[in-house]
Amino acid sequence: MFSKVLIANRGEIAVRIMRACEELGIATVAVYSELDRDAVHVKRADEAYLLGPGPATESYLVIDKLIDAVHRSEAEAVHPGYGFLAENAAFVSALEQAGITFVGPPASAIEAMGSKTRARELMAKAGVPIVPGTTEHVVTIEDARKVIADTIGYPVAVKAAGGGGGKGFRVALDESKLEEAFEGAAREGEKFFSDSTVYLERYLPDPRHVEVQVLADTHGNVIHLGERDCSLQRRHQKLIEESPAPVVDDELRARIGKIATEAAAAVSYTGAGTIEGLLQDGEYFFLEMNTRVQVEHCVTEMVTGIDIVKEGIRVAAGEPLSISQDEVVLRGHSIECRINAEDASKNFAPAPGTIGAYTEPGGPGVRVDSGVGPGSEISPMYDPMVAKLIVWDVDREQATARMLRALSEYEIENLKTLIPFHTAILQTRQWHDAETCRDLIEDRSWLKQLAFPKAEKPAGDGDGETAPEPVEQSYTVEVSGKRFDVKVIGPPPAAAGAFNGAAPAGSEGGMATRRAPRRSGRSGAGSGGGGDTLSSPLQGTVLKVAVEKGAAVEEGALVCVIEAMKMENEITAHKAGTVAELPIAVGASVATGDTLAVISSAGE
């Protein structure tokens, strides 16, 4: 087994991996960006190394900097988590060349599954059922018309070959919509993956997203841990996941489990991976393989009792899996809600900010995987998912009740999160009946049920002001990019800001915590507060302006689309009225807090 592992990630997944390492007796090494100096994952690790400035392209995505941190820390292996470099074959090859073990599959398996057309071809050859369509690129629209006419038929899904997770995915219901779909998918493929090639699939009208967890070792063992249902998505972002899938019985589970292990074996897979597929009328079709540990792995852990992250580390160290297929038993039901810093009532706009008071739920059957705590800053620069709330109970109905109880216990002050959204969704009839939720989120009927957020406490609640004078003070210092915690014994410094402004480590310990000033002018229930100004919740580029100056808008109407972090964010009117000012144009850059529009109420 390894003695030291570097975790090339941040947030909740970095903490999750560190927990597994600690249980295996492995020392942990964190890496961090300048924005993450005080992040939970950094404090948690045994050692930490600075990578660079905030943008991931200057920190978490820089292969050379990561390899340098591995050498300096003398870690033997790197765990990539999900996102960032987790599915980057070039990273895995670079580690291989440097003699560092990658906790994950071989580069060849990542590459094989990275190209969706290649994956479809390989799977078809291995006898794995794929969604009917092409296994080769469709170069021109004329070619597309011909294949559709000859074999696939309408409606058709046009997907980018470099895609996955819904990026570069368009649907053409009939021939008149084909050109738009074809060009849209190609454009998105070029933008996100520098690959404009597309392929075609029959569009399944109302499938369930069912994925199978697999584990494989280097001794030829490939097993599956049952399935997860991730049908509740918004624009291809999963929001709620559960295991087992409500519509999968033992017979179907054995069938899709066999499909999944055969798919993994076909690419000589090792480690933890997921076969994503669509289930329609009892038929299962391979969609793609995710060659990493996924966000939603926790629900499988809850119903199987198997620690997927630990198994992945064991396999990377050359050990055999600790369980065989016969020993995998599903028990009860587990649900996961993603706790994102997003405002569901504003079209899921990112809602970065600084957390005030913070209390995680507890009690029987409740698990929280988080990467934040009181005072944590949620930057618009990274993934908005700050935590996952996972519950287990004996069946789906009781797990739902337990989740609602846990959501009500979760207190995250000063930050808009999806907690009210989850609370509303889990009380709908559609959730109760385990419907596919196809239109549930888009039709916004759940909006009516959104609970009003608790009113903010008045500022200046005196935290720390009367704290006794400490005689022992901890600081964090960085020496040549390596992080050290130091203890200074003596009278406290006169003001914060000593040591180049480093914040006292463990500031829970009595000293005043530096809290960001509470935002004023945002009173009441938080739905815009009655002001006319619609401010940008994020930094980005205006892609589209959907209203004109002088126009009347309804509350919730689309005002503009802002691209940030390669995501398109719809910004909607916070109130009904007339667009009095509109100081934005397509292509313009906007900063967080900039005025996008001024909407004056009718009659003003």
Ligand code: MV4
């Ligand atoms: C599909 C599909 C229908 N037909 N492919 C792709 C990425 C993943 N986020 C879902 N994707 C879909 N691919 C074909 N050929 C429908 C979806 C889909 C979906 C499927 C199940 C449950 C919810 C879904 C939400 C959006 C899209």
